[in-house]
Amino acid sequence: MRANSKLAGALLGALMAWMTPVSAVPLVGNYLNPTWTDADKLNTYGDWGWNYWDDTDDDGHWDKTENFADAIVASWAKPRSAKDLSCWIASAANMLASAGLAGGQAQNIYWDMVYNMTMPYHAGGWQYGGWQHEALNWYLGNRPHEATFEVLYYGVYYGTNRDGTTAQAWPSAPFDEAADFLASAYEVGIVIHSSDIYHAVTFQGYDDQGNLQITDSDRDVSGKDLNTYAYDTSGVTQWFLKDYAPGGIAVDYFATLRRIPEPETVFLVLAALAALRATSLKRPCGKGGASTS
Ligand SMILES: [Ca+2]
Ligand SMILES: [Ca+2]
């Protein structure tokens, strides 16, 4: 079922690319990612925002050989605390798992990246912020996986390109574009940003009543969960979550992960395109079966 749903999405994506629609609403009215996942930060005691560790080398940074937990452990020699800023890692882990990597286990991917991911501009661990595309590119470049994937991201930030990549221009209808990507079997990670929140979450679904669904490494109703919020297209970025936090919050970045279709899928897409073309060619002959032949 999962494979079929993703295949259908890939077909839709190819059709969309061919049709180059200009739509004011998403092409699919209601959608939920059939493989949604929800990696969460360490919150053993419900403390989402902060973690504690035994900084045995006293460098102020959590190293993977150092014990860490959601509360100070009495036996630690040099206990320290820091904000857990690993939301971008969790969102990237969701995207990779939903795309079928690492057996679809988002939490495992999250811990793999927390323990092992370092980059010239990222010292590793959970205490530094980043962008979903950076974690996606690290994982794809450092972990074996089948198939070929494409990572793109859309935003207006200075600094999103610290890994040397370039952001796509922010779309004129960002929600519609992201929704169309999602319904086309892309995985979509977003960043929400207000005066006091700067957070990476994963876009998983939407309906035609102005609601969308995300998975959020800081929130759980009970275990792994989808969180539903109302959105509109107001604000500078034209994508706004009205009830995520008091006063609402803007979406001002999204990253996409796409599996490049395999040859047999391309064949199916071509067959679907041929069928659509055949249908389209009939239309100039007029409605109601009128024929010039
Ligand atoms: Ca914590
Ligand atoms: Ca340390």
Ligand SMILES: [Ca+2]
């Ligand atoms: Ca969650």
